[in-house]
Structures are given as structure tokens and as C-alpha cells.
Amino acid sequence: MDPYAEWESSQIDPHVPFHASSHHHHHTWAKTYHSFPQLYIQPRTTQEIRKVVTLAQRCRRRLVVVGCAHSPSDLTCTSSWMVNLDHYNKLLAMDKSSHRVTMQAGIRLSDLIARLKENGLAMPNLGSIDNQSIAGAFATATHGSSTRHGLLSQSVLSLKIMLADGRELQCAPDKHADLFSAALVSLGALGIITEVVFQAVPAFKIQWSQSLHPLQDIISDWEKGLWSRAEFTRVWWLPYKKKVVRWRADKTDEDIRLPSSTPWTGTLGFHIYHTLLYISTWFPRILPVLESFVLRVQYGFTYDGAHTTAVQEGQSGLLMNCLYSQFVNEWAIPLERGPEALTRLSAWLHGDQETSRIPYDLNGIYVHAPIEVRVTDTSTNPGTRPYLDSTVPSGPTLYLNATLYRPYNTDPPCRKRYYEAFEWLMKELGGRPHWAKNFSTVTKDEIHSMYPQMREWLRVRHEVDPDGLFVGDWHRRLILPTSQGELPLPFEERRSRVEAAKTGGFNWFGQLPTTSSSPHSSEESFDMIHGAEAMQSGTVPVGAGEGK
Numbered sequence: 001m002d003p004y005a006e007w008e009s010s011q012i013d014p015h016v017p018f019h020a021s022s023h024h025h026h027h028t029w030a031k032t033y034h035s036f037p038q039l040y041i042q043p044r045t046t047q048e049i050r051k052v053v054t055l056a057q058r059c060r061r062r063l064v065v066v067g068c069a070h071s072p073s074d075l076t077c078t079s080s081w082m083v084n085l086d087h088y089n090k091l092l093a094m095d096k097s098s099h100r101v102t103m104q105a106g107i108r109l110s111d112l113i114a115r116l117k118e119n120g121l122a123m124p125n126l127g128s129i130d131n132q133s134i135a136g137a138f139a140t141a142t143h144g145s146s147t148r149h150g151l152l153s154q155s156v157l158s159l160k161i162m163l164a165d166g167r168e169l170q171c172a173p174d175k176h177a178d179l180f181s182a183a184l185v186s187l188g189a190l191g192i193i194t195e196v197v198f199q200a201v202p203a204f205k206i207q208w209s210q211s212l213h214p215l216q217d218i219i220s221d222w223e224k225g226l227w228s229r230a231e232f233t234r235v236w237w238l239p240y241k242k243k244v245v246r247w248r249a250d251k252t253d254e255d256i257r258l259p260s261s262t263p264w265t266g267t268l269g270f271h272i273y274h275t276l277l278y279i280s281t282w283f284p285r286i287l288p289v290l291e292s293f294v295l296r297v298q299y300g301f302t303y304d305g306a307h308t309t310a311v312q313e314g315q316s317g318l319l320m321n322c323l324y325s326q327f328v329n330e331w332a333i334p335l336e337r338g339p340e341a342l343t344r345l346s347a348w349l350h351g352d353q354e355t356s357r358i359p360y361d362l363n364g365i366y367v368h369a370p371i372e373v374r375v376t377d378t379s380t381n382p383g384t385r386p387y388l389d390s391t392v393p394s395g396p397t398l399y400l401n402a403t404l405y406r407p408y409n410t411d412p413p414c415r416k417r418y419y420e421a422f423e424w425l426m427k428e429l430g431g432r433p434h435w436a437k438n439f440s441t442v443t444k445d446e447i448h449s450m451y452p453q454m455r456e457w458l459r460v461r462h463e464v465d466p467d468g469l470f471v472g473d474w475h476r477r478l479i480l481p482t483s484q485g486e487l488p489l490p491f492e493e494r495r496s497r498v499e500a501a502k503t504g505g506f507n508w509f510g511q512l513p514t515t516s517s518s519p520h521s522s523e524e525s526f527d528m529i530h531g532a533e534a535m536q537s538g539t540v541p542v543g544a545g546e547g548k
Contacts, residue, residue: 001039005059009051012058016051019043019087026082027505029131030072030325031409032438034501035508037064037082044087049192050166056081056469057164060513062493063470065192067133068108071140071436072327075188075474079510080493083192085133091115092195099200100157105135105193113315121200125149125232126318135159135193139186140436141389144318145234145374147227147335147396150381151389153184160195161186164469168194173384181453182460184386187435187479189461189470204314205256206232208249210299211307215242215346219339227335227375227396232318236370237342238295239349240288245299245370249318252311259310262300269297274324277368278407284366284414291369298323298370325409325504329419330401330434331426332390335375338398341429342373345400348421360421365414372401387457390432399434400426409504416440447478454479468492473510 001009001022009018024040027033038061043049056063062080069076076082085106093102099121103112109123109130116122125144132142138153158172161183171180183190218226218235227233230248237244263269273293280287295301300308310317333341348356349367377396378389391397402422404412423441426433432450433439448454458481465471468489476482476492488494496511 002059005039005055005061008055008058012054013047013051016047017044018051018055019048020081024082026066026069026076026078028072028076029068029070030327030406030505031503032072032325032327032406032505033074033077033508034503034505035074035077035079035510037078037080038512039081041081041083042087043083043085046162046168046194049083049088049162049194050168052081052083053162053164053166053192053469056491057166060491062468062472062491062510062512063192064472065135065188065470067106067136068131070129070132070136072438073436073474074495074498074506074508075140075436075472077474077495077508077510078472078493079496079508080512085135085192088194089133094119094121096120099202101198101200103134103196103198105159105196106133108133109137116200117203117313117315120203122203122313122315123152124155124199124201125152126315127152128320129322130315130319134196134198138184139188139193141185141386141391141434142436143374143376143391143399144232145376145399146232147375147377148231150376150378150391151185151386153386154378154381154383155199156184157197157199159183159193159197161190162192162194164191164465164467170195172197177384178456178460179464181384181387182457184384185388185390185435187388187475189475189479190464191470204251205254205311206249206314206317207252207254207309207311208232208247208317209307209309210245210247212295212299212301212304213244213246214304215244215342218244218246219342222339223336233375235373236299237373238291238369239346239367239371240369241291241295242346243291243295243304245295245301251314254311256313257309257311259308259312260300264297265300270323273297274407277324277405278410280366281407281410281412284364284412287366287368294369323405325406327404327406327411327415327419327438328401328434329403329422329439330372330399330437331423331431331439332392332397332399332434333426333429333431334392335396335398337429338373338400341398341400341425344425345371345422348425356425358421358425360417360424362421365417367402367414367418368404368412370403372399372403374399374401387453387460388435388451390434401434401437406504411504442478444478444482 020039020041064078066076088106232249348358378391469491471492473495493510
């Protein structure tokens with residue numbers, strides 16, 4: 001550990017442990033980015049989290065909170081101090097009559113699901129995976145696929161957040177409401193979310209079916225009940241074959257009936273497909289042919305109308321296997337623009353420039369399948385809408401996810417131009433990128449124009465963290481205003497360089513502020529931040545202490 005940080009740690013609440021290591025290699029789940037934090041810290045109590053915040057202030061170190069790092073972007077990369085809450089993961093209270101559950105924010109969804117199941121409860125909706133922490137899931141606007149459900153944050157009733165000055169505040173729709181609206185999609189830039197009160201539901205089973213259809217049949221059914229007949233619906237589109245796998249599920253009381261499997265849909269098919277994707281890195285023309293293999297390996301289908309059914313517990317049946325390391329570029333557009341989006345993107349991938357009207361050359365571009373299509377609807381939610389909610393406020397939202405696999409951590413050659421074309425179309429259709437994904441052509445001005453309440457979020461962010469203790473290069477590049485000649489915030493971390501990693505992806509390096517040479521002056525500086533600047537905050541009133 002840095003000698004100065006070690007000295008400071010011994011001076012601040014010496015009886016409170018400081019669980020830190022200095023040799024941590026951080027990487028995203030997909031290994032798209034790697035970084036090497038100066039300290040990797042795993043607090044176990046609220047007091048330990050407060051000590052981390054105090055030390056970071058005194059040592060002039062930015063804090064980055066990370067869970068499973070499932071976002072494939074550089075959002076969680078740092079050369080500063082990284083905080084992981086895997087050991088801050090207790091279930092604190094459960095009201096079985098109201099189904100309200102209180103938990104520490106580091107609990108992983110998989111562990112939460114297991115604990116809820118023991119008590120006859122469940123989460124009302126899920127995304128594709130359950131590896132994330134509860135705080136990380138809603139902080140990036142995670143969603144499932146149902147017009148009867150919105151973002152996961154829709155079920156968050158209240159939360160506690162540790163601010164840069166060391167105070168832990170409780171916020172809810174009727175308490176520090178601005179902070180609550182900002183923290184529901186915080187992007188890690190407001191503070192450390194420490195506690196969550198969540199609205200669970202009685203445990204349920206789902207009966208699901210998936211079937212193979214021509215793309216045109218799905219488009220024809222778009223406004224005739226495709227997305228509303230069942231509670232949960234999602235679609236996987238194979239663009240070269242112009243086929244779609246439609247998955248639907250409703251709650252049921254039937255007995256569990258697990259889906260059948262074959263060697264092709266199991267380990268054998270997994271490794272063969274992985275190898276074929278790797279070969280396609282050098283011979284991308286085989287990708288259209290591989291779609292037939294995808295249908296057999298992932299879905300077990302060989303002809304139109306083929307279908308499979310099963311009955312599973314909802315918390316397992318709603319999940320899916322992400323298979324391999326991947327880039328994910330997902331956008332939210334109005335549901336009614338879906339047929340146009342699919343028709344134009346399909347035309348572009350088949351070389352029909354006139355129909356697609358996408359001004360990018362297709363020559364030599366071959367993409368992976370499937371393209372994931374999902375829905376949500378937050379427009380009927382009477383609760384708090386996050387300032388940075390990416391969904392359409394006036395109706396259902398369609399999500400299109402252009403996934404590109406990275407077989408054996410090798411990047412596909414089509415990524416740059418494919419994503420340029422895809423993002424161009426999404427922007428023309430009024431889309432917004434998913435915060436946690438790999439969007440690459442979006443400017444800060446475009447982001448600000450997409451979010452009418454961005455100014456409110458920025459106001460709250462500045463009030464609770466004026467010196468940028470939780471601000472990194474990703475935030476500055478895409479969200480925070482930049483004026484000519486403006487200096488970085490005192491604790492803000494800027495990217496210094498990015499270089500190719502030997503194992504694939506990129507190594508990310510940040511530029512850190514110089515630590516204070518005087519322990520006395522650092523303490524004075526922290527006391528000033530803790531007092532005078534905190535009192536100037538309009539969002540957080542003077543005297544708002546822990547849990548108040």
C-alpha cells in the first residue's frame with residue numbers, strides 16, 4: 001500500500017479495518033478492458049465504507065465502485081482506488097406481508113434470488129443475467145423484456161447512499177427526492193449506494209415457449225399482439241436467414257418441466273460454435289452459413305414452426321446464457337419504430353442501400369447472430385422516473401442489441417463499421433444507447449439532447465460531489481460539461497493512455513492527482529469539504545445525517 005495512505009489509515013478510526021490489496025487486476029466480464037487499481041478495497045461494514053471515503057479524500061484518490069463488471073465499456077476502469085461490495089451483501093429485513101425487502105447494496109442478484117426463494121418471494125422481472133449486484137443493476141438502467149414491466153429500478157422503494165463528505169443519506173420519492181431520481185441511474189458518479197429497499201413479489205413459475213418464424217411474420221404481427229399476448233416476450237433475429245426465434249412466457253401453476261437438451265445444445269455445440277466463430281475472424285464470409293448452426297446449437301431448430309416449451313421457476317427461466325465474451329451495443333427506440341428499424345437494418349446487411357438509407361458501405365462486413373430484440377414500458381409506472389432513464393416516457397420501448405462475440409478474446413473485424421452504421425440508424429429513429437454497453441459514435445452534445453433532465457442530474461451530481469471523488473474519464477467524455485481551459489475537478493481521474501493487451505482487449509491507465517505531502521493540511525482540506533461545502537448543497541440540507 002502507498003505509505004501515505006497507510007499512514008492516514010492508521011490515524012482515522014484505527015479500530016475500523018481497511019481491507020485493501022495493491023495487486024489487483026481488474027477486467028470487464030468480456031475482457032474488453034483491463035485496468036490496475038492502486039488499491040482494491042472490500043469493506044464489510046458501513047463504518048468501513050465511511051473510512052474508505054474519508055481516506056480517499058485525504059489521499060486525493062478517486063473512488064470507483066464495481067460489482068461483476070459486466071459492462072463491456074471502460075466505465076469501471078481506474079488506476080485509482082476500486083471499491084467492491086461483495087462482502088457488504090446481507091439481507092437486513094423482510095416484511096412478508098408487504099413483500100418489502102431491505103438489503104445491503106453489494107448483494108448479487110443470484111444470492112438475492114436464492115434468499116427470496118427461501119421465503120416464497122421473487123423479483124418481479126429480470127434481465128438476461130443475475131451476476132450483477134443489486135446497486136450495479138439499477139445504476140445502469142438494467143431492464144428485462146416485458147411491456148408489463150419497466151426498469152429494475154422501478155421496484156426500488158428507497159435507498160441509502162454514502163456521499164463524498166462521508167454522510168449516509170436515505171432517499172425516496174418523498175425524501176431527498178432529487179437525489180433519489182438521480183441515484184436510480186447514478187452511473188457510479190454520485191456516491192456509494194449502501195442500502196436498498198426493494199419491492200418483491202410472491203414467487204412464481206413461468207411456462208415458456210419459443211418458436212421459429214420468418215422475419216416478415218413477426219413484422220406483420222408487430223401491432224397485433226406480438227408484444228402484449230404474454231407477460232414476457234423477447235425475440236432473437238438471425239439477419240442473413242431472415243428468421244426470428246420468438247420466446248414467450250406467462251406465469252403458471254403447472255409442475256416444473258425443464259427444457260430438453262442434446263449434445264448440440266450443450267457442451268459440444270458450445271465449443272464447436274466457439275471455434276467456428278474464431279475461424280470467422282479470418283474468414284468472415286462463413287458467418288451467414290453459421291446461422292443454420294446457431295439455430296441448431298442454441299435453439300434446436302431446423303425448420304419454420306419448430307418450437308420448444310418448458311415450465312421453470314421464474315427466476316431461472318427469465319435468464320439466458322450469454323455464451324462468450326462479447327461486445328454489446330444496445331439502443332432504446334420507440335416500439336412503433338421497430339418494423340422500420342428491422343427492415344432497414346436487414347436491407348443494409350443484404351446490400352440493399354436504397355431501402356436501408358444507411359450511408360455506410362457494407363462491402364466486406366459480416367456480422368454475428370442473433371440480434372436481440374426486447375421491450376419494456378415505463379410509461380404506466382406511477383413511481384419516480386430516473387433522470388437518466390433511457391426508455392421512452394410516452395409509451396413502450398424497444399431495445400435492439402447488436403451483439404458481436406469475441407471468440408477466445410479476439411475482436412471481430414466488422415465492429416467499427418457495423419457499429420457506426422447501427423448507431424447512425426438508431427439515432428435517426430430517436431434512440432438512446434444503453435448506458436452500460438459499447439456505444440462508440442455518440443457525442444456529449446447528442447447525449448445531452450437525448451435526456452431533457454440531464455441538467456437536473458448534473459445539478460444533483462455537483463451538489464453531492466463537487467470535487468469529483470466519483471468522477472472518471474468516462475463521465476467527462478460523455479456527460480460532464482467541458483469548457484475551454486476548464487481544469488479537471490480536484491479528485492477527477494483522466495485517462496492517460498490505452499494500449500492493446502496481450503490477452504485481448506485493452507489496458508487502461510489513468511492519471512492520478514498528486515497526494516498531499518502534509519497530513520495536517522489533508523485533514524484540514526477534508527474538514528472543509530465535510531463542513532462548508534456540504535452546507536452549500538441545495539439537494540442535501542444542512543444537518544442531514546446518517547439515515548435521516
